[in-house]
Amino acid sequence: MIWETCAADLATRVTHRSSRWRGPVARTPRHVFVPTWWEADGDRWQLRDPANETQWYPAAYADRSLITRVGDLHADRAKPDHHPTGRPTSSATLPSLVVSMFQHARIGDSDELLDVGTGSGYGTALAAHRLGDEAVTSIDVDPYLVDAARDRLATIGLHPTVESVDATGPLPVKPGKFDRIVATVAVRSVPQGWLTALCTGGRLVTTIAGTSLILTAEKRADGAAVGRIEWDRAGFMPARHGDDYPSAVAGLLAAAHEIDGDDVTTSPYPVVDVANAWDLDSMLGITAPGIEHAYQDDGYRRTAVMVHADGSWARAVAVGDERPVVHQGGPRRLWDVLDELRAYWLEHGELPARGARALITPEGVTRLARGKWRAVL
Template sequence: MTWESHAAHLAGQVSHASSRWRGPVASTPRHLFVPRWWDTRDDRWTLCTPTTDEDWFAAAYSDRSLVTSVAGAHADNAEPDDHPVGLPTSSATLPSLVVRMFQYARIDTGHTLLDVGTGSGYGVALAAHRLGDDAVISVDVDPYLVRVACERLAEAGLSPRVEAVDATGPLPQWEGRFDRIVATVGVRPIPAAWLKALRTGGRLVTTIAGTSLVLTADKRADGAAVGRLEWERAGFMPARHGADCPRAASKLLAAAHDWDGEDVHTSPYPVIDVANAWDVDSMLGILAPGIEHAYHDRGTHKTAVMAHPDGSWARATETDGRTVVHQGGPRRLWEILDGIRAYWLQHGELPVRGARVLVSEDGRTRLARGTWRATL
């Protein structure tokens, strides 16, 4: 099979027959943007280098994310025996999610787009196919990603403007330029520069860092933006600044596996893998952002550990249906978690998804649903 047949099949998976995104997906050679990638094998990152076109196409045109950089180590430049340690710092996002983010933006012919988080360049390619090269500007904080994306876009016959820019900082050169801003990185709060770069009536789509919450908002004439947290789950890497990379699990998280707590009590709830309980994790990410998690399931014995940069930590162990919690530091993290679970049981759902959003001109972001309120 040719790459075109693989791309056509992918387009059928991720877009409706009448969608204006079907053509761009079907005509974009995604394999060019992911010649190599990282995958986890035996609990470590391992380089994947396809040896045949068929293997390459099968991976590149699957609806999944392919990690292209780990802790700043780019798969392009790696050796077969390299095993970087850390968290992903760039990827080719699964195509269906890229398309959904663009759909949330309600992009139409004639719109100008700022794409935040160039990454592999695949999303930029879709946007350029849809809107034309001159209507799209894409930015990434990593100069290497920008350079390589430009090369691969050119190979695909595209030439949108791609620049190495920290989009969370000032963007005076683009004030009032864009009809749409779509970010495939998480931010908290919304950068004020994004509102300045949007035209009145323009729309931004992003995710809140540390959560799986998709935020959409439309700019008003007074410079603020109003919208909502969508009924959608999306996981993107947090926006980076310069060459910094997200840390792997902290020393505090590792130490908390063995410490005796200042506070020890029994929880009424079973131990859960918080990081993979997306709604609970998102609510926790709003109330206590920055928590790191670890989880171990040994059948009859489950352990969850949380740690926060302020020195707070918690460890819960469930054995034979009994959950014992150890906590320490300035805050009681497990009590925050149990409060979220109690709210869910009382109200039947958590308030974050579907919440109304008000983004002030300075980027301060307020959330509201019913009587619940939060400020990022």
């Protein structure tokens, strides 16, 4: 198999023929950035370490994300008998989504770009092909990812600035350096350091952690930024500050499948797989951030569980067409919060977050508004 043919086919699938991103996609050997990866095999992770191009290229040039790190174990450093537990902590994002985020940024040929979330380095490569090495800076919290990405970029002749930095803190760059900031990690609210690094009139693109909401905003002369939640959607891993995400609710998530609640009620709404109901999950992520979910459907019984690190939990179980029985415990009633959002949806015909106006203060507080609805992140 010839990688140039595979990359050209990928470019045809993920870009319009007139797109300025078609050339970068066609010229970038994605397989270089994902020599190994993890795939879910039932309830465990299985290493994929291709022995030849026939095994490698179909995955590398598919328009899908490839998980490169689970917990604190990168696929590059794993052995075939390793089966890590925990959540994915890094990936090579599906190419169409990388291109979409860059398109939301409205990048011009002379712009300087900060790429937040180096990951595999593939998105950095696209940006460097498009803008040139000197115009691209990429940062990631993980020193190994940064070193690996820098080396792999160099093997294909690209030498952008790639540094290990916690993107949620101060950035080691001069104020106003960047015309565009594009983040392929999610944040709850825009870090103050991003606004400092962005020039007046510059544009940033990110996603709100725990949601599928894309936030775009342009910086004003007073240091604030104004923009909107796009009608489009995307999902990225939240920015992390160390080797792994804290796992404060694993025990509660398991227990919530069995224990009796302090309150036992019947919900008027069906059991829903919240994590895969993107608009509902996004509103819940704005209203009550930090909830984790589990869902089971055996064709007869549907069970949804919600837990939070503050000790709140809920379990809804429905058999056949019956209304679900809901058990809840802890300081908050999580299923009640969910049902209030569903009632709002039925009353208004939609949920208000997508399409909302956004104001980001110079301190990084994000305020959303649409009609009478307001939220502060």
